[in-house]
Amino acid sequence: MEMSKNTSSFASTETVEPTAAAEVTSPRIVNADNQGKPVIVVHNLHKTYWLGQTPVHALRGVSLEVSRGEFVAVMGPSGSGKSTFMNLIGCLDRPTQGEYWLAGKLVSHMSNQELATVRNRLIGFVFQGFNLLSRASALHNVELPMVYGGLTKELREHRARQALQLVGLGTRMDHLPSQLSGGQQQRVAIARSLVNSPSLLLADEPTGNLDSRTSIEVMAILQALNQQGLTIVLVTHEPDIAEYTSRRVTFRDGRLLRDEPVQSPRDAQAEWAALAPADPEKTSQARKEGNTSHVRN
């Protein structure tokens, strides 16, 4: 009942198309497959925090477009405003000034309730610290966005299993996060971010807590997802990691400093393929995992 009220309010929400052509949008928020249209349109975004009486200008007018299927790295030193930008893009916060369209919807002026629905249905989050519920199994963690989306139990379980198989954790669904390695936990988090078919995957330093090997593995998964059409925005301060993306956006002092395509991106999948069999540790881990590869057949 609460949700139906919610969706009706969405129907009345101003769905201004940033591009000229008006488009019939679904009254409900789901991943509308607006092929070719920008997933993110940000116009003159400002964010000002107040520390007592002192204003802190975290963002001073950022404008940006991200098209469908792009893989964007957001870079910049700490204090550059990239985290603030990330929070705004992730609908965890609202801008002080400026507009933000996500998948054709003006989300910068939505209510808390509407933003929660947007986070649930249009955005998948992957965090540096994995942010899994420690008491819940991998399967349960992956189901969670669908629980809040109100999907049926059968569909939830089916999709959660599918997603976990997708990231190669088909045999570890019932493990708790504490029983999984860092890389495995991040893969659970990626599976969780995918289950509601988001328009945008937002990764905040996804490799920050991982060693370089596992980082490549995670980047390989993200690249594979991107190649299948998923739009990804990745925040990182590591130049190496940004080299796996197709576009690099650099922030400084709350402004966009550079926005450039990545010349000849590195291929994480190839690197991972080259690494994987060579590493004895990984091979032994593979054995421990009960040869996950049989899933392929």
Place this chain on the structure above:
Amino acid sequence: MYATDLLEGVSSGVARPAHSPSRKKRGMLPPLTARDFDRVGKLGSNLSIALEGIWANRLRSMLTTLGIFIGVAAVVAALILTQGVSANITNSITSLGTNVITIAPGAATTRGAIAPAGTTQSLTAADAAAVSKLADVTAVSPIISVNQQVIFSNQNWNTRVEGASPSLQTIQNWTIAEGAWYSATDEQSARSVAVIGQTVKQKLFDPLGVDPVGQTIRMNSQLYHVVGVLQSKGAGGFGGSQDDVIFVPFTTAQDRLKNSTYIDQIVVQIDDASNTNTVQQAITTLLEQRHRIQKGNPDDFNLTSSQQLLQTANQFTSILTILLVGVAAISLTVGGIGIMNIMIVSVTERTREIGIRISIGAQRQDIRNQFLIEALILSLLGGLIGLLIGLLIGFGITSLTGLPFVITLTSLLLPFAISASIGIVFGLYPAVRAARLDPIEALRSL
């Protein structure tokens, strides 16, 4: 081999590029449509999340419910106890006879209070005879009351001896276990006959194994012939047993035991309880005339009706109930604060979890409901356990004291109402606090 479905092509060494059409949709979940969302309500999910939370902190949850269940148990036990007392008093008042007005000498003190008998002497047998002629009066008995040593064979017992008319049997609803009540003839002739209560029988006759009817007992160096034994009426409401009594004809008592023209009580039975007030008025007017009491002067007698007694008793028990339940309610409040305390700790401890839930799309009301349901379950669980323990305590106390064990729907439902409202009242603040958390701050916390 170690691989994911997504990286399948890579790990199996198949040459890139990955953009080949055959791989295009591989490894992606089928897209969702608007119809897939909002299929099931979220209260069920909130409930199971709350249950998980309680189960994850079993010890803490148990200690939290402890506060509630002690409080609820106290309330239930208090209710059962006072209801038992109330029922007991009502029983003994009605067992003294319904539709009964008692006239005692002495000025009326407070309303409904029983003036100590024998302090003033103003009533006579002639008064009783006059009262019996009033309208709506069905039976009257004068009563003389003395404490007397009673002896049978080598047994002796100190008891209350009452001289009364034979009509007292019907007025006070006495049943005869053995023999018969003394007759009107016995009274007219002032015969030395007696009807004894169960307690007297147990004390004097049971040790010797003798059937009392037909035996002779000695009181005040006089011999009395036992003609009947009364059925037990049980404990009196105001202490002492109603069965510890001997009845003798009024005339006999007046001549031989008291030797006075004044009497201690007049018991009046009327035809219907609705006439209580008019008959009381008539009696007052009559006795004021007979005793020549001037207008404005206090009466030298007072009237008590069984109705008034019941009223007084009910007042007394409701005060007792308020008192006991009030004390128990204090411990319930303490229990409720305990729940609030634990819920606040729990919210603080799970700030990050709340941040995760909000970031993946939980609505604020989902978070609020999760914690509210958790508090509600804890308090209802406490209420249930408290109800059971309270019933046990109540049963124990009533069976130890010989009070009737009375359970009303109120004493069963009240604990649930109380504990549910405690859960909501004391759980709301922490739950709202959780729901208002800023997701960015929450995700940053440890």
